[in-house]
Amino acid sequence: MSTPSDRRAGWLAGTAPALGREHQYWLTRPGALTAGLQRLGRVRLRVLRERAEGLCRNEAWMLGLAPRSPIWAREIVMSINGVDSVLARSVTPLAASHAWWQGMRRLRSRPLADMLYADPRISRSPFYTRRLDRWQPLYRALRAGLPEAACAAPALLARCSVFRRGGQPLSVAECFLPGFWRLAAAYQPAGANERRHGPPFPATHQA
Numbered sequence: 001m002s003t004p005s006d007r008r009a010g011w012l013a014g015t016a017p018a019l020g021r022e023h024q025y026w027l028t029r030p031g032a033l034t035a036g037l038q039r040l041g042r043v044r045l046r047v048l049r050e051r052a053e054g055l056c057r058n059e060a061w062m063l064g065l066a067p068r069s070p071i072w073a074r075e076i077v078m079s080i081n082g083v084d085s086v087l088a089r090s091v092t093p094l095a096a097s098h099a100w101w102q103g104m105r106r107l108r109s110r111p112l113a114d115m116l117y118a119d120p121r122i123s124r125s126p127f128y129t130r131r132l133d134r135w136q137p138l139y140r141a142l143r144a145g146l147p148e149a150a151c152a153a154p155a156l157l158a159r160c161s162v163f164r165r166g167g168q169p170l171s172v173a174e175c176f177l178p179g180f181w182r183l184a185a186a187y188q189p190a191g192a193n194e195r196r197h198g199p200p201f202p203a204t205h206q207a
């Protein structure tokens, strides 16, 4: 009998309990991830690829469509102080990219966050997480778009969630690269008296 995780191609609802506090924080941090990264340094966004594709089997569950359905895919990498830190792959049904989600076609190097968090008509699913394997489209985007050194790690942790507007889904999957975890671990909040107690836990946990 298939389990929920099987039905989500191995993505786990929430996070694995064995993960440390810092990993759990970033994998489930609510609000705009871009804003969280900006607390760690100067963020730059590079578009790796934007195009119409056929939906991959391992991400079909995110959109509730059959594999090979026509989609619009956007793949970007965000660096912090010049260190490649997060690679993101966002996909929506091709028709939706000409409708409710048409704005993602015009973003170029502006973050997708700019169109997601100020609109009360947009909802967001809970987070799903996993260690990436080579069967994931996000992994293929990594290998195609980044130098080996930027993604060499025993395990690459990723999260995804699905935004909805007018019933049309937009799935956003993000992989935290090894360079990100080094930056996050070294993060020291401003202010001489603030001793670092793990990740930057802002009072409201908001962006």
Ligand SMILES: C=C(O[C@@H]1C=C(C(=O)O)C=C[C@H]1O)C(=O)O
Pocket: 031, 032, 033, 034, 035, 045, 074, 075, 076, 086, 088, 089, 090, 107, 110, 111, 112, 113, 114, 116, 172, 174
């Ligand atoms: C959704 C956000 O936008 C970020 C930017 C993205 C883009 O520009 O394609 C995609 C996912 C996120 O890493 C966010 O910051 O929360």
